[in-house]
Amino acid sequence: MCCxxxxxxxxxxxxxxxxxxxxxxxxxxxxxxxxxxxxxxSLEVFDHPALSEDFVQIGxxxxxxxxxxxxxxxxxxxAWLVEQHLGRQPGVRSVAVNLASHxxxxxWSGERVRLSELLRAVAQIGxxxxxxxxxxxxxxLAVQTRAALRRLGVAGLGTxxxxxxxxxxxxxxxxxxxxxxxxxxxxxxxxxxxxxxxYAARPFFGSAWRDIVRLQPGMDVPVALAIxxxxxxxxxxxxxxxxxxxxxxxxxxxxxxxxxxxxEMRARQHADHSTRxxxxxxxxxxxxxxxxxxxxxxxxxxxPGDRILVRPGATIPADGRLLEGRSSVDESMLTGESSPHAxxxxxxxxxxxxxxxxxxxxxxxxxGADSALSTIVRLLDRxxxxxxxxxxxxxxxxxxxxxxxxxxxxxxxMLWWSVSPDRAFWITLSVLVATCPCALALATPAALxxxxxxxxxxxLLVTRGHVLESLTRVTHVVFDKxxxxxxxxxxxxxxxxxxxxxxxxxxxxxxxxxxxxEHPIARAFRTAGRSxxxxxxxxxxVRADPNQGLEAxxxxxxxxxxxxxxxxxxxxxxxTPKPPSEEGLWILLGDDRGPLAWFQLxxxxxxxxxxxxxxxxxxxxAVALLSGDPxxxxxxxxxxxxxxxxxxxxxxxxxxxxxxxxxxxxxVVAMLGDGVNDAPVLSTATVSLAMASxxxxxxxxxxxxxxxxxxxxxxxxxxxAARAHRVIRQNLTWAVLYNLxxxxxxxxxxxxPYAAALGMSxxxxxxxxxxxxxxxxxxxxxxxx
Amino acid sequence: MSIVLVLxxxxxxxxxxxxxxxxxxxxxxxxDDLESPAYRILFDDxxxxxxxxxxxxxxx
Numbered sequence: 001m002c003c004x005x006x007x008x009x010x011x012x013x014x015x016x017x018x019x020x021x022x023x024x025x026x027x028x029x030x031x032x033x034x035x036x037x038x039x040x041x042s043l044e045v046f047d048h049p050a051l052s053e054d055f056v057q058i059g060x061x062x063x064x065x066x067x068x069x070x071x072x073x074x075x076x077x078x079a080w081l082v083e084q085h086l087g088r089q090p091g092v093r094s095v096a097v098n099l100a101s102h103x104x105x106x107x108w109s110g111e112r113v114r115l116s117e118l119l120r121a122v123a124q125i126g127x128x129x130x131x132x133x134x135x136x137x138x139x140x141l142a143v144q145t146r147a148a149l150r151r152l153g154v155a156g157l158g159t160x161x162x163x164x165x166x167x168x169x170x171x172x173x174x175x176x177x178x179x180x181x182x183x184x185x186x187x188x189x190x191x192x193x194x195x196x197x198x199y200a201a202r203p204f205f206g207s208a209w210r211d212i213v214r215l216q217p218g219m220d221v222p223v224a225l226a227i228x229x230x231x232x233x234x235x236x237x238x239x240x241x242x243x244x245x246x247x248x249x250x251x252x253x254x255x256x257x258x259x260x261x262x263x264e265m266r267a268r269q270h271a272d273h274s275t276r277x278x279x280x281x282x283x284x285x286x287x288x289x290x291x292x293x294x295x296x297x298x299x300x301x302x303x304p305g306d307r308i309l310v311r312p313g314a315t316i317p318a319d320g321r322l323l324e325g326r327s328s329v330d331e332s333m334l335t336g337e338s339s340p341h342a343x344x345x346x347x348x349x350x351x352x353x354x355x356x357x358x359x360x361x362x363x364x365x366x367x368g369a370d371s372a373l374s375t376i377v378r379l380l381d382r383x384x385x386x387x388x389x390x391x392x393x394x395x396x397x398x399x400x401x402x403x404x405x406x407x408x409x410x411x412x413x414m415l416w417w418s419v420s421p422d423r424a425f426w427i428t429l430s431v432l433v434a435t436c437p438c439a440l441a442l443a444t445p446a447a448l449x450x451x452x453x454x455x456x457x458x459x460l461l462v463t464r465g466h467v468l469e470s471l472t473r474v475t476h477v478v479f480d481k482x483x484x485x486x487x488x489x490x491x492x493x494x495x496x497x498x499x500x501x502x503x504x505x506x507x508x509x510x511x512x513x514x515x516x517x518e519h520p521i522a523r524a525f526r527t528a529g530r531s532x533x534x535x536x537x538x539x540x541x542v543r544a545d546p547n548q549g550l551e552a553x554x555x556x557x558x559x560x561x562x563x564x565x566x567x568x569x570x571x572x573x574x575x576t577p578k579p580p581s582e583e584g585l586w587i588l589l590g591d592d593r594g595p596l597a598w599f600q601l602x603x604x605x606x607x608x609x610x611x612x613x614x615x616x617x618x619x620x621x622a623v624a625l626l627s628g629d630p631x632x633x634x635x636x637x638x639x640x641x642x643x644x645x646x647x648x649x650x651x652x653x654x655x656x657x658x659x660x661x662x663x664x665x666x667x668v669v670a671m672l673g674d675g676v677n678d679a680p681v682l683s684t685a686t687v688s689l690a691m692a693s694x695x696x697x698x699x700x701x702x703x704x705x706x707x708x709x710x711x712x713x714x715x716x717x718x719x720x721a722a723r724a725h726r727v728i729r730q731n732l733t734w735a736v737l738y739n740l741x742x743x744x745x746x747x748x749x750x751x752x753p754y755a756a757a758l759g760m761s762x763x764x765x766x767x768x769x770x771x772x773x774x775x776x777x778x779x780x781x782x783x784x785x
Numbered sequence: 786m787s788i789v790l791v792l793x794x795x796x797x798x799x800x801x802x803x804x805x806x807x808x809x810x811x812x813x814x815x816x817d818d819l820e821s822p823a824y825r826i827l828f829d830d831x832x833x834x835x836x837x838x839x840x841x842x843x844x845x
Contacts, residue, residue, distance in 0.1 A: 076824030099821040149816055153807040161800045165793075181786065188793050192800065 013125065018084055043116040043123070046131055048298050052115060055131035062111050063093065068104040069132035070097070070122070082127055089113060089121050103132065148262045155200035155258045158192050159251040165189045166248035179241070186238045189247040197231045201254045203261075221402045222440070227254060244430075249760055256764060260445040263453075286317040289361065299367075306364045310355045318351040318367045325360035329353050357517070357544050401440065401736070412747045423749065431746045439738060439763040443731030446771035451724040454775040459708040460689075460717050467703045469728075470687045471721035473668045476622045477714075478659065480673035480681075484691060484711070485625070485637060486603040490524040494600035496580050506597035510589050512537045513550050513561045521587060524601050549587075557591045564588045567595060605637065612711045613641045619718075622667075626650045626658055626681075655681040672714065673702075689714065724774055731767045738763045 046052055057065045073079055079097040082104060086095045091112030097104045108118065115131065122129040165185045172182055201224075208224035230246040237243030287309040288297045294309060299317045302308065307323060310316050316329070328340035331353045340356045343349060349362055409431050416424035452462045462468065479485050495503050507525075514522035542552040549562010551570070560567045564577065567590040577595055579586035587599045613623050624645035627634045631648070638646030647658065659681055662669050671685035682688035682702050690702035691709055706713045742759065810816065 076821065076827075079821055080825070096818075097821065098818045099824070101818075146811060146816075149811050150808055153811065154804060157800055157804050157807070161796065164796070178786075181789065184789070184793070188797060192797065 013081070016085070016088065018081055043119045044296060046115045046119065052131075056115060058110065059107075062109050063107055064110045064115070065105070065107040066115065067132045068106060068119075068122070068129040070102050070104055071128040071130070073097070073099070073102045073127065078127070081125060082122060082129075085125050086118060086121060089118060092118070104129070145262075145265055148258070148265055151200040151203070152255075152258045152262050155196050155251065155255040158196035158200070159248075159255040161192045162189050162196075162248045162251045165192075169245070183238070183241060186234075186245050186247075189245060190235060190238050193231065193234075193247040193251055196251045196254055197227060200258055201227050204254075204257070222405060223253075223257065225402075225405075253760075253764075256442060256768070257445075260442065260449055263449045287311070302364050302367050304364050304366065308362050308364060309359060310362055311359050312355055312357055315354045316349050316351055316362065318362075318364045320349055320351075320362040320364045320366075322347050322349060323361045323363050325358060327355055327357045327360045330356050401739075408743065408747070416749075427747070427749045430749070431743065439735035439760075439767045440732065442764055442767050443735050443771075444728050446768050447724050447727045447731060447774060450771045450774040451720055451727075455717060455720050456707075457775075458713065458716055459706065459710065460713045461705045461707055462703070467687055467717075468721040468724045470668060471670065471718055472725045474621060474670045474687060474718070476624060476662055476667045476669045477616055478624045478626055478662075478669060478671045478685065479643070480626060480628075480655075480671070484672050484674055485609045485641065486605055487709075490521060490585070490601045491604045492524050492599060493602045493604075494580075494598075496598040496600075498577070498595050498597055501596055503597075506589060506599075508537060509554060509559065509596070510561055510587075510599060512539045512554065513542070513552050513559060513589075515539070517544060517550060521585075521601060525599075554591075557593075559589070559591045561587060561589045564595075571595075603633070605640070606709075606711055608710060608712045610641050612715060613643060615715055617642065624658075626655045628652075652680050656684055659684050670714075672711075689717075720774070727771055727774055731770055734770075735763065735767060 046055070055066050059065060070082060073082070076099055079099045083095050083097045086092055086104070086106060089108075092106065092108045095104060095106045106118065119129050119131075165188055169177075169182065169185050169189075171177075172185070204220050204224045204227060208220040211221050227250055230250045233243070234245040234247050234250070237245050285296050286299050286302055287294050288302070289307040289309055302318055308317065308320070312327070322343050322345050324345065326342070326344050328342045329349055330340045331350065343360070348365070349360075351367075409428055412431050413424055413428040416427050448468055451468055455462055495506060497503055497506050501509075511525045514525040537554055540553045542550060544550050545562070545566065548566040549560055551558065551560045553559070558570060560570045564579070564586070567588040568577070570590060570592050571594040577588070580598055580600075585601045587601060589596045589599065616623050622645070623643045624647075625634065625638045625643045626647050628650055634648035635646050637643075647654070650658070659669050659671065663684075663686070668687075669685045670687040670689065671682055672689045672691070673682050674691045682690065687704070688702045689704045689706060691706050704717070738759070
């Protein structure tokens, strides 16, 4: 137990008979300090009609329904706990927690319980719930996934059935079969294949048509052509009682392709779910000051000119100017700068940043679409629009292949027309069917799906298809300092005492002074030297001086901790001592008799960062560091890790310029970032990766998300991409070779129908099996955990 | 051999039934969450709360 609160929560869980949580949980829950504190009154705001109509659907007999996005759900035990706890609240009719999407569907009777009470019930057991409304894009994706699933089912069932008839037809072809039975089997195959072609394969026709209209034939053109022509030819043969039928090939081909696309879509949806949820959960409530006092209102109702109160630890809901109070504001979300900014009356503050030290009153100047956060989102959209298009290898091959096949088929048709007009139609069709790009079409998606699954198991979520192909061509890797190369929080690294106090005593004093502060510096002390049993000393009359430090009475003496000049000012005017070294951030502790001890704080470098940079450079990749942080720390960090290019104090625009300049020089840039300010540049980079701890905006604009905070995943991804690239090449080579061999034979009219169908299936099977090798982890030799 | 005239339509009927069942399942959210139900079965829904600890000074 980390605190009495946890103990209380555990007690609540036990007493409610929910102790099974502890048996089934797979990972310890999140620490309370990882979750941002809920502001008092912030939950009641959801009962406000203006907000609740967005989230709550009201059915007949007072039934209310809503979707909640849950924070802190780690495993099935958490989901179960939330479900049970909510289910036992009075008035709740049903709860279902979806483990994959971290959402809860809840319905309750509006007269007996309010939404805010339910949210509080969730908060009581240590999770956070936000009412959630899926945005349009997500709803669209859900509809598409469902349609794809239906198509897959139809294609699968149809394929099984038609294959059964095909076995009978094959047997008949070898052993002899009466004409009427053969025709019957053909007719039923025709009937079953029809919904497969017209329903399941419809997307292929649609996108092939778009490709043709734009004169940019992609992979879907030969696919649609093969499905369409094989189906029509078989239908023709059935009607005319002659020729050959290929219904089983049509169905199987459709099924395999639909399956591949479905898996790809599913992976994308999963990634979307995990990144999108919190983006929609921007601060909902604000404390507005009116003549009659404070009131909690939805952010949407704020107007320019309103006065709002922002408590320490809370997010500033809108852009504005400081009216009262002094505090420091953490702008790292917008600018990437690691240390908070001091703000005094008259300074402007931006919505989306968080207030660190003391309560402030802000006059709202801009809200909604005009705010700074929205500007960054616009920058992001622009970046996405200008991103260099990654043309996949398969598309390039397809372009030539399609043109080639069409020209050849036309040539064959004309030749045979002049030689023997009655055979021309069948031979032209057999050319199209024999060169059916089954394996060619499967080559890339199968390999990519397989590699994506393998990588996801290792902890890298690929959200866009081109990532694996682009990663192999990367020439530059650009890091954003904050949170990518470092752990992103200050850690106490050294303590040097100046007078006759012990290190333990100095640490205890510092910890006691900093105990109540929410400042990042204070957090560093909270964990420092906790092992000692000395405990903490009595501290009274604490005062925080923003951007200076803290002052308090300890044991009857005035103590200060913070900036050196601030601390020495407490004693007799004297020299401000020099910090022991230049590195890191030095904090001084002193009392009214003079300085007591120096503390060195540092943002610790990730342990694997050095090795990752070295490996990348060993592979001939240029590594650069672009940071919004203006301090000398950037250069020092680059130096220590062996990074050649380091640019400090870079604005989002600067980063964008830098990456664009590299790209214009022909570089393929991979960018690793985590902040909102990184979002525009992430979307411009050819390949962009975001860390798991990233802000949600960064995640949505990234092509891939590192699920574990481990930079070496970048190297894993590269080696995987290289393997995927090899496999795709093998697949494409095989498919093209196979089709090229079949082409002259078919053109000359030598291809037996079984041989064509069998060859096609075997060729596809080979490609699929070859691709499956990619889901295995090369190091363990088997499936990764 | 004419038995196929019965069996084949029967087979098609069965496939149609299977397709209908599948589409019904998709439309009724049966494929929306493939993860949680697998765990849900492991939990007892109605574990009785442990009897309240006797309050101090109160004899049963």
